[in-house]
Amino acid sequence: MKTKTPDQQVKLLDAAMILIETVRDEIAAGPTPPPSEVIRITAGQSIQQALDTAPPGSTFEIEPGTYAGAVKVTTAATFRPAAARRAGRATEDTSVWLVSGSEDGTIWNAGPSIAWTGVGVRNTHIDYDLVNAVGASDLTLDQLTLVGDPTRGGRRGIRLNDCAGVRVSRCYIDHIFQQGRETCGIGGWTGGRDLRIDNCYICAGAEAIMFGGADSASPEAIPTHIQITNCTLTKRPEWYDWGCQLKNALELKCARDVYIGDCVLEYGGTSEGQGAYVVLFTVRNQDGGAPWSTVRDVLMENCVCRYGGGGLSILGSDDQQASDTLERVTVRNCSFTALDPQRWGGTGRCTAFAGAPRQVTLEALTFRGDHLAALGYFPEAGQQPTGLTLRNWAYPPTEYGWKIDAGAMDVPPASTNLQAYMPDLTYAITDHDPGASIPTK
Numbered sequence: 001m002k003t004k005t006p007d008q009q010v011k012l013l014d015a016a017m018i019l020i021e022t023v024r025d026e027i028a029a030g031p032t033p034p035p036s037e038v039i040r041i042t043a044g045q046s047i048q049q050a051l052d053t054a055p056p057g058s059t060f061e062i063e064p065g066t067y068a069g070a071v072k073v074t075t076a077a078t079f080r081p082a083a084a085r086r087a088g089r090a091t092e093d094t095s096v097w098l099v100s101g102s103e104d105g106t107i108w109n110a111g112p113s114i115a116w117t118g119v120g121v122r123n124t125h126i127d128y129d130l131v132n133a134v135g136a137s138d139l140t141l142d143q144l145t146l147v148g149d150p151t152r153g154g155r156r157g158i159r160l161n162d163c164a165g166v167r168v169s170r171c172y173i174d175h176i177f178q179q180g181r182e183t184c185g186i187g188g189w190t191g192g193r194d195l196r197i198d199n200c201y202i203c204a205g206a207e208a209i210m211f212g213g214a215d216s217a218s219p220e221a222i223p224t225h226i227q228i229t230n231c232t233l234t235k236r237p238e239w240y241d242w243g244c245q246l247k248n249a250l251e252l253k254c255a256r257d258v259y260i261g262d263c264v265l266e267y268g269g270t271s272e273g274q275g276a277y278v279v280l281f282t283v284r285n286q287d288g289g290a291p292w293s294t295v296r297d298v299l300m301e302n303c304v305c306r307y308g309g310g311g312l313s314i315l316g317s318d319d320q321q322a323s324d325t326l327e328r329v330t331v332r333n334c335s336f337t338a339l340d341p342q343r344w345g346g347t348g349r350c351t352a353f354a355g356a357p358r359q360v361t362l363e364a365l366t367f368r369g370d371h372l373a374a375l376g377y378f379p380e381a382g383q384q385p386t387g388l389t390l391r392n393w394a395y396p397p398t399e400y401g402w403k404i405d406a407g408a409m410d411v412p413p414a415s416t417n418l419q420a421y422m423p424d425l426t427y428a429i430t431d432h433d434p435g436a437s438i439p440t441k
Contacts, residue, residue: 040082047071047079047098062119064095070102074135076113085118089199090143090172094120101125105132105159113138120145126178129156133163133192141168148175153183153244157204160188160195160223168197177205177236177244185209185233189254189286190216192223199230205244206271208233212253215290222294224256228263235267240344245271249305253284254293260300268308268344276309276346278336281329283355285321294324302438303334309346311336311367316357316385330361335436339369348373350395356383363391366435372398375412380405381421389426394435 037058041050043065050060056075061082081096100106101124107116114136121130121144130146133139141158148154157173160166173185185204186197189212202208209231211223233249240246246269252258268276279300285293305311316326341348350367353360353376367375375398378384395412402410408417413431 041067043067051077057113062096066097066099068099070100070104070106070108071098072104072108072110073114074111076111078115078117079119080115080117081119085143089170089201090118090145092145092147092172092174094118094145096120097122099124101128103128105129108132108134109139109163110135112136115140115142116144117142118144120147122147123154126152127155129159130154131158133159133166134161136163136166138165139163139167141166141171143170144172146171146173148177150175153177153179153205155181156184156187157202158186160186160192162191162221163188163195164192165194166192166196168195169199171200171202173201174203176203177239177242179243179245181245182206182213183245184213187211187213188223189214190223191221192226194225195223196227197229197231198227201232201234203234203236205235205239206247207251208235208249208265210251210253211255211258212251212284212293213286215285215287216254216293219292222254222256222292226255226258228258228260230262232264233266234264235269237267240269245269247271247274248280248308249278251280251282252295252298253282253286254290254295255298256294256296258298260298261302263303265303265305266307268310268346270309270345274346275313275349275352276341276344277313277352278305278308278311280313280315281326282313282315283317283323283326284315285318285323288321291322292324293318295326296328298329300331301333304438305334305336306338307344308336308339309341309344309348310352311339311350312362313349313352314354314357314360314385316353316355316383319355326355326357326360328359329357330363331365332361333364333436333438335366335368335438337366337368339367340371341373342371347377348399349377350375350398352377353385353388354379354383357385357388359387360385361389361391362393363389364436365392366394368396372396374398374400374403376402378402378404378418378421380407384422386422387424388422391426391428392433392435393429394433395429
């Protein structure tokens, strides 16, 4: 046998050590689980019955068709169409439909490691949810089509309460509206954490996405660690003529650690006294039982916002119930365009502040519109923001410029009265700022 060189011996020793470490890792990980059982479901079968008799971790391939009855999932499972799916974001056209009139939602996910891909969901009762994530952990909702009735609407697309590690991606949500009632495309108010919403189309009446709106169970149950990226949050223009309850594209009433990036946010309305703002960060202890309510540590960037009577509204604390305070919110490199209170109703304010918010930064923003009343509207002394930063705004002419309620005003870029009113204000706005660097579309 030929003697190996020292370099060759070292290489053999390294390979042996890697093999030893691999074996150790496999032993530590335990036995390899068996491959999941694949169960084919054909039209006319009950998905729930198939699930109830299958071992945990099974994969269900669903033949094209419409399946009646709600599905409650409490163990690990994967659901997908048997037919091939098109790539990219879902559309209203899909081969598999799940339909029920269940109060708990057509799909209720109440267990670990559940995945739904490529199915359509309806609820025949317009006051109930389509998908419920209460009790879920490590839940994937991918390429789903979630729709209400085109003429009667629906209540909510996805409820994200008491869940963790939920991924909502490439979903199509539409026809979520009602006359005289709050509706929401995706939302939650208690116990949701580590939530990611990416590349979704969400068309809903009152709000496309909202966190808060009812009381969280405790300070620890405030919705937290939320990412919203690459989404379109919108409404159907005909809803304005139908008497539907219309408010905004995105609202945070109680949430922490939220990132919103690279989204299109459209349409504001005036239902229940709102000012037709496209985006609202407004602290609310909604039912009076959650004085810890707050909006904190939020970053919104690289977003196109348009079609409203106002741009951005920030409320530092609830003006009707005891609450905590909004703090550390940044909006940067975003455009607010096609603002017009004569078209959409509302205040005609590009930005509005109330309730003494803290540490808000608004920078690299572009505003465009017609018939606008104020570039920024501020509350009476004692309720003004603290630690506010305004930097690099491209802005249109407005009637009052910087307007302090029952007080002075400045015509931007002038800010003498504004800086006297907020001595800790950081102000860096000129009459030639470039504003947002993203396309305004």
